[in-house]
Amino acid sequence: MKVLANDGISQSGIDALEKGGYEVSTTTVAQEQLVNYINENDISVLLVRSATTVRKDLIDACPNLKIIGRGGVGMDNIDVEYAREQGRHVINTPAASSHSVAELVFGHLYGLARFLHNANREMPLEGDSNFKGLKKAYAKGTELKGKTLGVLGFGRIGQATAKVALGAGMKVVAFDPFLDKANLELDFFDGQKVNFDIETISKEEVLKQADFLTLHVPAQKDYVIDEAEFNMMKDGVILANAARGGVVNEVALVKAIESGKVARAALDVFEKEPKPEVQLLMNPALSLTPHTGAATNEAQDRIGTELASQIIDILG
Numbered sequence: 001m002k003v004l005a006n007d008g009i010s011q012s013g014i015d016a017l018e019k020g021g022y023e024v025s026t027t028t029v030a031q032e033q034l035v036n037y038i039n040e041n042d043i044s045v046l047l048v049r050s051a052t053t054v055r056k057d058l059i060d061a062c063p064n065l066k067i068i069g070r071g072g073v074g075m076d077n078i079d080v081e082y083a084r085e086q087g088r089h090v091i092n093t094p095a096a097s098s099h100s101v102a103e104l105v106f107g108h109l110y111g112l113a114r115f116l117h118n119a120n121r122e123m124p125l126e127g128d129s130n131f132k133g134l135k136k137a138y139a140k141g142t143e144l145k146g147k148t149l150g151v152l153g154f155g156r157i158g159q160a161t162a163k164v165a166l167g168a169g170m171k172v173v174a175f176d177p178f179l180d181k182a183n184l185e186l187d188f189f190d191g192q193k194v195n196f197d198i199e200t201i202s203k204e205e206v207l208k209q210a211d212f213l214t215l216h217v218p219a220q221k222d223y224v225i226d227e228a229e230f231n232m233m234k235d236g237v238i239l240a241n242a243a244r245g246g247v248v249n250e251v252a253l254v255k256a257i258e259s260g261k262v263a264r265a266a267l268d269v270f271e272k273e274p275k276p277e278v279q280l281l282m283n284p285a286l287s288l289t290p291h292t293g294a295a296t297n298e299a300q301d302r303i304g305t306e307l308a309s310q311i312i313d314i315l316g
Ligand SMILES: O=C(O)[C@H](O)COP(=O)(O)O
Pocket: 049, 050, 051, 071, 072, 073, 074, 075, 097, 243, 291, 292, 293, 294, 295
């Protein structure tokens, strides 16, 4: 049987599939040529990340497609319900990338707390003409230790991020509409484990208490953070969105930065991908990455092998 991994798959995933007797293609087929490619090459399994979309028209036009697999968490690029109604299997890998996303968020938060995103690019190329000026400009960094991290969305990724925060000496407050409490187990390099119980509180309380705020919610119809939510936050809050573009109102974010409500913010996801608004790209208060939360070798290895084992379980 043939698998098309249109947005790529790890070598470990390819190896596991080939061992199971599958033929794997990692050709990237343009969205508008996908239907023809799938039908002409008799593809049974289509694997995607967030770049390729799998909508109703593709599902209807590819009757022999048995499995649609999302290498990752968010399935907003797939018409999941419709595909399942048509008898197709739709799979994803919800746990595989949590820790990688959490570490990216902390990369941004530590960077923003010490202005690394700007200091890096502004270091003088020649001589020390501006060295002292930069040192002064970036003298008012903050520590994360002892501060409060607000987590909106306390599922796998929110909890993984909270664990990193606890390890860094932060207080964690969290909101999740589907969860009253969670037990977090921190496992250390020497095998020791420490457990923390966290009871979730209201969204409003999280917004009021957070010195740093991170979002781990799925894409939804309305903004989760809009003008009203910014108004509830502490002045000078630092915010990170590695969840989905459209969860934060980008126009309201820029306004909140201009007013000083938000000191700085990190965005890994954008309302317009792959072409974020220029006003975001140019803003010195923003630390930006091109949707790379899950883009680590470790996460992609786990994703590839998990997809392979699910496919083999389903199709044999
Ligand atoms: O939903 C996800 O898994 C993340 O947004 C990662 O997306 P990616 O697979 O395109 O990196």
